[in-house]
Amino acid sequence: MLSLNGLTYRNVKENIAREPVYFFTMILIEMLMLAFNSMLFSKDVQEICQEGFIMDVLIGFVTIFIIAVMVWLIYYMMRQSFKYRSKEISLYMLFGLKQKEIYRNYAKETMLMATLAFVIGAAAGEMLKHFVMAIFYRMFRLDYVIEMNFYYQAIILTALIYFFCYIAALAKIRKKFLRLTINELSQLERTNEKNKASKANRTRKWLLSGNRLFIWRSVESEIKSIKKIIFFVSFLLMISIVGSSVAMMYTDYENNQIDAEYPYDVMVYHENPDLNFNKEKEILDSSSGIKQSHEYNIYQNQSSYMNNWLYCNLYFFGDRLKDKNGEFDESKLEKEDDYDVYYTYDTYMKLSDYNALLKMLGKEQISLKKDEYVLQIKQRLEPELSDTILNRVITCGNEKLHCKNISTVDFEQNGHNGADYVFVIPDEAAQNMTPYYSVLTAMTRKPVTEDITDRFDDDSGNFRYGSNHSILYTSPVLAKKEVEISLKSTVTAVLFPFAYVSLIFLCVAISLLAAHLMSTTKTNKKRYDLLMKMGMTKKEIDIIIHRQLAINYLIPLVISLIPGWIISIKMSTQFILDTGLHTSYVRYILLSLLWILTVYIIYFIMTDVFFRRNIHYGRER
Incomplete structure (x- = not known):
């Protein structure tokens, strides 16, 4: 005993x-x-x-x-x-x-x-x-x-x-x-x-209509008995889908956008256009070693047409800075400090400076005729440009320049090489313009850290950073390694908790579903025993079990997928718009679904194996 x-x-x-x-x-x-x-x-x-x-x-x-x-x-x-x-x-x-x-x-x-x-x-x-x-x-x-x-x-x-x-x-x-x-x-x-008895009385009717009706009746009876469980499981799955999509967004940002947004190792802004950067170069050379560097000016010609157009036409600003006629209203901008993101005047750069910076990145240099210019702009803003901008003729002194093309190479346009954009013009045309501010750009042999940049002169002055407004690091003194550590610290702090809760909720959701299905094996065993007595083979019964369990697993997944997809697409669309990531809107939800389905399939296989074990247990003894 x-x-x-x-x-x-x-x-x-x-x-x-x-x-x-x-x-x-x-x-x-x-x-x-x-x-x-x-x-x-x-x-x-x-x-x-x-x-x-x-x-x-x-x-x-x-x-x-x-x-x-x-x-x-x-x-x-x-x-x-x-x-x-x-x-x-x-x-x-x-x-x-x-x-x-x-x-x-x-x-x-x-x-x-x-x-x-x-x-x-x-x-x-x-x-x-x-x-x-x-x-x-x-x-x-x-x-x-x-x-x-x-x-x-x-x-x-x-x-x-x-x-x-x-x-x-x-x-x-x-x-x-x-x-x-x-x-x-x-x-x-x-x-x-x-x-169980009432279900057994209907077995003969199920069998007369074929296996598909048998499977449907089995699934239907289970759905009626666990409506609350199905919706709770679906809710947890939806949270897993959304949480996973958010984790994928941040991971993608970490992996790609930092190199795209900050292609140079060091960039230093100064409001004084006549400043030299001898002090900064000495510090860099002694601490990190300079591979390449270039000092240059950004120019202006008292025009603010481009800035005003962006304030009125970018999706980010909406209608908040327009007057009744749809024109830019400067008085509204004075009341909206968070949206004062552009320099007072449009920004221009010499072709020779532009080519020097392209060469530092290993990119192909360009050429311009004396009546041409290139609009260098962030890639995420290019789709919002209208024909008014693309066909615009700008005046530089006595020269009239037309747009040769739009360039969207990664160029660090968060305040140094313009805010969102810069006009690249022939060197001769820039002679008629006024130097606006000065910039030092460098590539170093070793990473430049915060203790090094703290020794630089930090003159924020008139510094502006453009329309990026989410997960963006902006500073007149910009060191890529420092940016990377700062941004990744913030991103990782969000990423890991999201991944954590998504994994737990996913496991709990599928476990609830599997637990219910395993609890029905006693009832289902009688049904399948009856099928066996009527001449079905073990292999044919296994096929019916596969299909029955597959339908049971698909129902909460489909229910959760619809709201999860809508929420994730909305979030990813806004995230891409805010950060300027170069990717598809559906990328994140597809990636999250990939690993969710992997875990889902693992649980399905486990349920299928143990479910069939319980159905066939004792029959072959």
């Missing part, structure tokens, strides 16, 4: 065998929690990421939502367990065991199962931690060396969160369980049998 402890261990074993997908999910969640919590206590992360505090706060914030969802998942699985074991619990009560004793033993089983999942998840989490850290280092273009560093604080924090979820779920179900009587447990069992 089994002892109480022996019964506990046997029940734990049976619970894991009955709900293997749920057990796997709890291991996976604990593994993810430990990996991301380790970042909170890593000194390397805090040193590299200037915005480490923000990341800590965001991870803490999303942990609140993760706890709520985990408690709900565990509570739901406990309810399913009580329904499945209602006859067993009734027998315990008939044999004289008190409900508190039964509950204590059930809680012991639950915590034992949770501890087993925690131990396995902790071991796997230690390995996953190095993968997450490698991604983190890669974002900062640093090499990650695997070190066997053990963060006991992360283990303690993860254990507290993990077991708190189990304790909270047990406390919630305790009140419900202690109120149950033997009669109510029996009624629950009879209700299940009644439902």
Whole structure:
């Protein structure tokens, strides 16, 4: 005869065998929690990421939502367990065991199962931690060396969160369980049998109409019984889709846009057009080494036509700076400090200076006739230019110049080479213009860091940065490495919490769906046994099971995909407009769906394998 402890261990074993997908999910969640919590206590992360505090706060914030969802998942699985074991619990009560004793033993089983999942998840989490850290280092273009560093604080924090979820779920179900009587447990069992019987009576009708009707009826009955579960799963999947899309956006920005926005190692602006940069060049040469450098002026001719046109026609500004006639209203700009982003006058550059800068980037140089100019502008703004700008003739002294072409090469136009744009004109035409401000551009042998740029003269003066207004670093003294660290710190602080919550919600969502499908194997076994008796082979039955499970998995995915797609497209459209990324609007959601579907398929395969195992169990013995 089994002892109480022996019964506990046997029940734990049976619970894991009955709900293997749920057990796997709890291991996976604990593994993810430990990996991301380790970042909170890593000194390397805090040193590299200037915005480490923000990341800590965001991870803490999303942990609140993760706890709520985990408690709900565990509570739901406990309810399913009580329904499945209602006859067993009734027998315990008939044999004289008190409900508190039964509950204590059930809680012991639950915590034992949770501890087993925690131990396995902790071991796997230690390995996953190095993968997450490698991604983190890669974002900062640093090499990650695997070190066997053990963060006991992360283990303690993860254990507290993990077991708190189990304790909270047990406390919630305790009140419900202690109120149950033997009669109510029996009624629950009879209700299940009644439902099964009514379904069995309709089996003959299903079979007469073929396999497709059989599958549809099976799916239909399951949908009716778990409407709330389907919509909850769909909601979690939608959050995963949106969260993943946001993570993809920031990752893409980190990987591509920094090099595009800041192609030069160092750029220094000064309001004085007659200034030389001997001091800055000496500092750079002694600290980082100068490979190439160029000093030049940006010019103006008292005209502000281009600036005014941009204020009135760019999507970013809308109608806020227009008067009743649709013309630029300077008085409105004085009241809108956040939109005062252009220099007072239009900006011009000599062809020789332009070619010198192109040469530093290894790009092909251009030539101009004496009556031609090139409009160098940010790529994201080119689609908004009208024929009025493309066909515009500009006057430089006695020369009239027409537009040869539009250039959108990456040129750092966040205040140094103009704000958003600059007109490239022949050197002779610039002789009739007034020097506006001076710029030093350099490529260095070593990265230029903040401690070096702090020694430069920082004259913000009339500095303007253009219409970029999201995730943009602007400064009269611009060092690419400093920009990269600053931007990536901010981006990473947002990226990792979004990825974290998306992964957890995805696992919980699919686990709920899989848990319900696994709970129906007892009912489905009778149906498939009947099909087997009517002459169907095991292979044919497996095909029907594949299709039935595929439909069940597709329903919440399709429901979540529609709002997730709409929200993600809206966000990615605005993100691309704000940052100037050179990519498709649907790129991010397609990338997020790619890995979400990968995880989805893994769970589907697991459910399919264990579902068929339960259906065929005992038949071949």
